[in-house]
Amino acid sequence: MDKFKEIIRQYPFLGFIIAFIILMLVPSVFFTDLYQSHLASLICINIIVAAGLNIVKGFCGQVTVGHVGIYAVGSYTAGCMFLYLGSGLWLTLPAAILIAGLFGVAFAIPSFRLEGPYLALATLGGGEAIRLFIENGDFFMSTYGISNIPQPIIFGVPFDTPDKYYYIAMPVMLIAVYFSFSVLRSSVGRAFMAVREDPISAAASGINVKKHKMLAFVLSAMFAGGAGAVYAHLPPGYIHPNNYTVIEMVTFLAMVVFGGLGHIWGGIIGAIIITIVYDLTRPLYEYQLFIFGLTIVLTILFMPKGIGGFIDKYFIDRRFKTKTGAASK
Amino acid sequence: MLLKTKKLMKAFGGLKAINKVDFELPANEIRGIIGPNGSGKSTFFNLVSGVYEPDPGSYIEFDGKDITNEPPHKVGELGLARTFQLLRLYQDMSVINNVMSGYHTLVPYSFVDAVTGRKKIWDQEKTIKEEMMELLSFVGLADYAELNASELSGGQRRLLVLARAIAGKPKLLMLDEPAAGLSPVNVDNLMKILMRLKEKYGLTLIIIEHILKVVMDTCSKVTVLDHGEKIAEGTPSQIKDDNAVIEAYLGKKMDDEEMRKALAV
Numbered sequence: 223m224d225k226f227k228e229i230i231r232q233y234p235f236l237g238f239i240i241a242f243i244i245l246m247l248v249p250s251v252f253f254t255d256l257y258q259s260h261l262a263s264l265i266c267i268n269i270i271v272a273a274g275l276n277i278v279k280g281f282c283g284q285v286t287v288g289h290v291g292i293y294a295v296g297s298y299t300a301g302c303m304f305l306y307l308g309s310g311l312w313l314t315l316p317a318a319i320l321i322a323g324l325f326g327v328a329f330a331i332p333s334f335r336l337e338g339p340y341l342a343l344a345t346l347g348g349g350e351a352i353r354l355f356i357e358n359g360d361f362f363m364s365t366y367g368i369s370n371i372p373q374p375i376i377f378g379v380p381f382d383t384p385d386k387y388y389y390i391a392m393p394v395m396l397i398a399v400y401f402s403f404s405v406l407r408s409s410v411g412r413a414f415m416a417v418r419e420d421p422i423s424a425a426a427s428g429i430n431v432k433k434h435k436m437l438a439f440v441l442s443a444m445f446a447g448g449a450g451a452v453y454a455h456l457p458p459g460y461i462h463p464n465n466y467t468v469i470e471m472v473t474f475l476a477m478v479v480f481g482g483l484g485h486i487w488g489g490i491i492g493a494i495i496i497t498i499v500y501d502l503t504r505p506l507y508e509y510q511l512f513i514f515g516l517t518i519v520l521t522i523l524f525m526p527k528g529i530g531g532f533i534d535k536y537f538i539d540r541r542f543k544t545k546t547g548a549a550s551k
Numbered sequence: 552m553l554l555k556t557k558k559l560m561k562a563f564g565g566l567k568a569i570n571k572v573d574f575e576l577p578a579n580e581i582r583g584i585i586g587p588n589g590s591g592k593s594t595f596f597n598l599v600s601g602v603y604e605p606d607p608g609s610y611i612e613f614d615g616k617d618i619t620n621e622p623p624h625k626v627g628e629l630g631l632a633r634t635f636q637l638l639r640l641y642q643d644m645s646v647i648n649n650v651m652s653g654y655h656t657l658v659p660y661s662f663v664d665a666v667t668g669r670k671k672i673w674d675q676e677k678t679i680k681e682e683m684m685e686l687l688s689f690v691g692l693a694d695y696a697e698l699n700a701s702e703l704s705g706g707q708r709r710l711l712v713l714a715r716a717i718a719g720k721p722k723l724l725m726l727d728e729p730a731a732g733l734s735p736v737n738v739d740n741l742m743k744i745l746m747r748l749k750e751k752y753g754l755t756l757i758i759i760e761h762i763l764k765v766v767m768d769t770c771s772k773v774t775v776l777d778h779g780e781k782i783a784e785g786t787p788s789q790i791k792d793d794n795a796v797i798e799a800y801l802g803k804k805m806d807d808e809e810m811r812k813a814l815a816v
Contacts, residue, residue, distance in 0.1 A: 234668055404668025408676065409651075409658040412644075416652040419641035426600060426635075428627030428656035428719060437662070484643070538697055 238400050245392050249385060260384035261501055263456055266395035267449045269493040272477040273402040274445025276489035279478055281406055282438035283418025284333045285342040287471055288349030292329065292443045294466035296322045296450020298356055301368035301461050304454075311374040311390070315451045322447020323440050325352075330439035334432055349471065357463040364463075371459035384457055391452050398445055399490065405441065406486055414438055415484065469511055473500060476514045480521050482530020491529050553578040553723055553755050554599065554631075557610040561591075561598055561779075568594040569605075570779040578722070581749070581756045583770035583787075585763070587800050591779040592759045593636055596725050600633045601626040614722060628656045632721035634712045636728050636759075640700045647696040649711060650683045653718030683718060689751075690714045690744055706737045710744065717748055725757045730765055738762060742769060763801075767791070775800065 230237045253259055271293060278284050299321045300314035309317075332344040356362045373382040374390060381387050405411055413434050416424035421431045454461050473496060481492020496514070503510055521528055554576040561569040569591045576582055584592050597603040599611055601623035611619045618626050632653075641649050658679065660672050687693045690710045695703060700711060709729060716724055729745070730738045742765060749756060760766050766773060767787040775783040775790060777799040783790055790796050797803060 233670060234673065400668065401666060404666055404672075408660070408665035408668070408672060409655055409679075410662055410665050412648055412652045413655055415644050415648065416641055416655075419643055420639045422602060422623070423635060423639035423641075424652070425623035426602075426627050426633050427653045427715065428624050429652070430622075430624045541697065 234403065235400070238396055242393065242396055245396070246389070249388055253385065256384045259388045261497070263384060263388050263391040265494055265497045266388070266391040267453050267456070268474070268477060268497045269395050269490050270398045270449035270452070271446050271474055272481065272489040272493035273399055274442035274449070275474055275478045276484070276486065277402060277406065277414070277445070278438045278442040280484035280489065281411060281414040281418065282435060284435060284438060285338055286329065286345040287342045287475070288329055288345030289442070289446050289474060290466050290468070290471040291349030291352035292322050292325050292446040293450040294352055294356060294463070295325050296447030297454040297461045297466070298362055299447070300451040300454035301371055302362065304371050305363070305368055310372060311451065311455045314454070315448060318447045318451035319444045322450065323444045326440035326443025327436065329443065330436040333435050333439065350468070353463050353466050367460060367462035369460045371454050371461070373455055373457055373459065382457055387457055391456070394448065394452055398448060402445070403486060410437070472511065472514050472518070476517050479518050480528050482528030485528065485530025485534065487533060488528050488530025552576065552612070553614055555612040556599065559595070559598060559609045559611065560606040561594055561603060562606055567779045569598060572781050574774065574781070576755065576757065578755050579753065580772060581758065581770045583766035583773040584757060584759045584776060585766055585773060585800060586776035590776040592776055593727055595776065596633055596727055596759065600631060600725065627719070630720070630722040631725070632716040632719055632723070633725040634716050634727055634729060636731070638708055638712050640708055640712060642699070642701040644700060645697050646692055646700055646703070646711060647680065647683060647687065649700050650687060650714050650718045651679060653715035654679055654683060656719055686714055686718060689748070706733055709733065709741060713745070713748070717752060720752065721754070723755045723757070727759050728761065729758065730760060730762050738765065
């Protein structure tokens with residue numbers, strides 16, 4: 223087992239290939255109806271957003287509530303490119319990532335001067351402004367929404383049903399998670415954490431605080447934009463401004479907070495759990511916001527590090543136990 | 552000269568926190584800065600390290616480069632490290648990550664390399680980690696590497712701050728009250744470690760300290776500040792006998808006559 227771990231550590235890409243193979247097999251083993259595949263695709267999309275949000279909020283410590291706006295930018299880039307240019311996912315995905323990155327630059331600028339709740343307010347305004355702009359723009363089909371956004375066709379096979387679309391969303395998710403791991407486990411991730419903990423002493427260590435805040439915002443915006451594009455093409459390929467409200471933002475935040483701020487696995491686990499719970503509680507939709515709001519509050523009060531904190535604690539405890547055990551021998 | 556300031560000035564409103572200070576420091580020296588509370592010692596550090604912007608007319612030079620209006624991270628990149636009076640540890644990061652983030656400017660790979668996450672990067676990370684573990688065992692914190700910095704004791708935190716500042720292999724290290732709040736035994740221990748680090752890395756040091764024993768024993772020269780002005784500079788023994796310094800900082804020596812008068816009032 224240790225040898226296996228060592229190999230994975232040396233060739234991190236190998237781990238993702240294994241994960242890819244396992245996730246390829248999941249539907250044929252577990253899924254019984256189309257709805258479960260649809261949910262799996264949604265989970266993949268939410269993992270991308272949560273992984274991105276974890277970069278800016280969990281690692282860099284910048285409170286942003288406008289992320290859903292950037293997610294909308296990604297979706298509507300894809301939607302409009304289909305509407306006016308007739309492009310498919312292979313073109314709209316990179317374009318959405320690029321344009322969302324530009325919006326990330328805009329969202330990063332307030333973070334140079336604002337902190338905490340003030341930054342949250344500024345980004346909240348930004349996100350809502352984007353949604354209202356879309357809702358009132360004829361160019362974006364305003365409240366009609368954009369429909370019939372096509373699914374990609376590979377080698378003549380259309381991926382137009384939920385069970386097939388899973389094979390599009392899942393690899394995109396794996397690539398996003400791979401990138402988030404590579405960035406956050408490197409010196410850049412450490413610099414993000416240093417900026418979160420103490421910008422002044424980070425600067426004294428030669429870390430360019432503004433540059434890293436910008437980097438965090440742009441990276442996470444690119445994640446959100448990519449997720450938005452994948453969401454736009456999700457069968458039946460329909461997007462509407464109402465899919466990008468503060469409610470969605472609260473759900474995204476709940477994923478990251480519940481999973482564990484500043485914990486890479488935490489964001490992923492949080493995305494899986496919250497997406498499933500969100501779907502199971504759909505009949506209780508009047509109480510959903512209440513439930514997620516309460517989840518965030520209770521998580522912050524009673525387990526501020528979320529599920530990720532538990533995982534970390536477990537490993538550290540185990541390491542100490544083995545250490546003391548070795549000493550007693 | 553490694554560090555040179557000319558007519559360094561900083562005013563907060565009407566208060567002149569630093570007033571026309573000329574300061575010169577050759578390489579490989581240990582310089583002490585003393586002065587009463589509010590005399591501008593920490594402000595001096597903040598100005599040199601770029602945390603505050605000096606008033607117009609000031610000039611700061613480090614290692615032959617003009618750093619007068621450079622932002623703090625540029626100053627840090629040039630090899631000027633500092634610690635803070637209030638430590639400013641990364642509380643919610645592990646001890647090893649604290650130290651490794653101090654190494655930031657020396658990391659050999661670029662951001663683009665990091666994004667791809669290739670094996671090369673992990674190997675380099677491993678080398679960095681080993682090097683930093685060595686530094687940690689040097690200051691005696693190797694056993695705590697995986698713990699959060701917030702779980703350390705006061706004395707250990709002071710050592711960790713020191714290790715973090717040295718991780719970036721600076722040319723000049725400015726220490727703001729490194730021994731504040733330490734017990735006498737720990738102060739001796741800290742100074743011993745500091746001297747060994749100086750030897751090992753060829754550091755130049757500036758130390759702000761209120762524990763005069765530390766300053767008198769370790770510093771080759773002492774600068775005294777009072778009300779933002781430099782009132783004296785010289786070897787510790789010269790400073791001890793300087794009247795202006797005694798008046799401002801060490802306390803006035805009274806003869807019997809004066810003592811009687813003071814008590815009568």
